Amino acid sequence: MIQQEFANNAKTILASDDNVIGLAVTGSWLTNEIDEFSDLDLILVTKQKVSGEKGLMLEYAQRLGNFLSGFTGEHVGEPRVLICLYDNPLLHVDIKFLTLDEFYTRIETPHLLLDKTGQLKDAIDNSEAKFPYPDYQWIEDRIWTWIHYALLKIGRGEYFEAYDFMGFLRMVVFGPLLLIKNGKLPRGVRKMEMDIESNDLAQLMLTVPTYDRKSLLKSLKSAVSLYKELRAELYGSDINLQNNTEKKVMSYLEHIEQIEN
Template sequence: MIQQQFIEKAKAIFEKDNSVTGMAVGGSWLTKEIDEFSDVDLVLFTEQKVSGDRELMLQYARSIGDFLSGFTGEHVGEPRVLICLYDNPLLHVDIKFLTIDEFSDRVETPVILIDKTGMLAAQIAQSQAKFPYPDYQWIEDRFWTWVHYALLKIGRGEYMEAFDFFGFLRMVVFGPLLHIKNNNLPRGVRKVEMSLNTDDFINLQKTIPQYSRQSLLESLHNSVVLYKELRAELFVNNVQLQKNAEVKVLEYFEEIKKRK
C-alpha cells in the first residue's frame, strides 16, 4: 500500500531529525479503512513551534518525499496543517505541526509512530479526544433564514446561486445530523453512501436539485421536510424552535411556488 510505504519513509527520516520529538498517524489509518483512494493524515511533533512559519513547514514536508505542492489549511479552519501533494507515487498528505503541549485538544487519538521522550504517550493518557458535534440551537436559529435566502435566489432566477446553497445545507446540516442519527461521527457528508441506512440516504438524495426552477423548489421542499424530521428525532427539549420565522418563511415559500 502506497500510504504505508510513505509513512515508513517519513518515520525513518524524522527519527533522525533532532528537532522532531514525535510523529503519529490518524484518519482512515485508525479505522483500518484505508484504500487506494485514501490520503495520509500525519501529526508531526517538534521541540519548537513550527506552525505559523510556512517556509519551515514546507521544509519539513519536502524532506520526506517527492514534494509537488503544499498550502496551509486556513480554509478548513486549521492553519497548523500543511496540505501536500507528493509524486512517485501521487499521494495527498496532510501534515499537522504541533508541540506536545498543543496535543491535549484533539478530535481523535492517532497511532504513535515516534515518541522520543515518552511525553506524547503521556499526553494521550491524560487527555481525551473530543470530536466536535453540531450545536442544534445554532442550526435552528439559522435554518429558516437560510431557506428564505434560497427562496429569494430562486425567485429572482439566480438558479446557480441557489443550486450551490444545497451543497452547503448538506455539509452543515443534513450530513452531520443524519450521521448522528445513524450512530456515526458527524463528519459532514463523508462516506454517507456507505454509512447511512437506505431510507436516510434516499432522503438526502432528494435534496439534490437539477438546474431548473421546479427542481430547485422541490429540493427545497424536501430539505424542509427532512430538517423537520431530523429536528423532531434529535433535538432535545431545551432547543428553542424559531416557530414565527418558520411560519412566515413557509408562507413565503407557498407564494414563490405560485409564481411562474
C-alpha cells in the same frame, strides 16, 4: 499500501531530527479503512513551533518524499496543516504541525508512529479526545433564515447560487444530523453513501436539485421535510424552536412557488 509505506519512511527520516518529538497518524488509518483513494493524515509534533512559518513547514514536507506542491489549510480553518501532493506514487498527504502543548487538544486519538521519549503517550493518557458535535440550537436559530435566503436566490433566478447553497446545507446541517442518527461521527457528508441507512440516503438525495427552478424548489421542500424529521428525532425539549419564523418562511415558499417562471 502506499500510505503506510510513506508514513514509515517519514518516521525513519524524522527520527534523527532533534526538533522532532514524535509523529502520529489519524484518519482512515485508525479504522483500518485505508484504500487506494485514501489520503494520509500525519501529525508532526516538534519542540519549537513550526506552524505559522510556511517556509519551514515546506522544508519539512519536502524532506519526506517526492514533493510536488503544498499549501496551508486556512480554507478549512486549519492553518497549522500543510496540504501536500507527492509523486511516485501520487499521494495526498496532510501534515499537521503541532507543539506538545497543542497535541493535548484533539478530536480523535491518533496512532503513534514515533514517540522518542514517551511524551506523546503521556499527552494521550492525560487528555481526552473530543469530537465537535453540532449545536442543535445553533442550527435551529439559523435554518429558517437560510431557507429564506435560498428562496430569494431562486426567486431572482440565481440558480447557481441556490444550487451551491443546497450543498452548504447538506454539509452543515443534513449530513451531520443524518450521521448522528446513524451512530456515526458528524463529519459533514463524508462517506454518507456507506455510513447511513438506504432510506436516509434516499431522503438526502432528494435535496440534490438540477439546474432548474422547479427542481430547486422541490429539493428545498425535501430539505425542509428532512430537517423537520431529524429535528423531531434528535432534538431535546430544551431546544427553542423558531416556530414563528418557520411559519413565515414556509408561507414565503408557497408565494415563490406561485410566481411564474
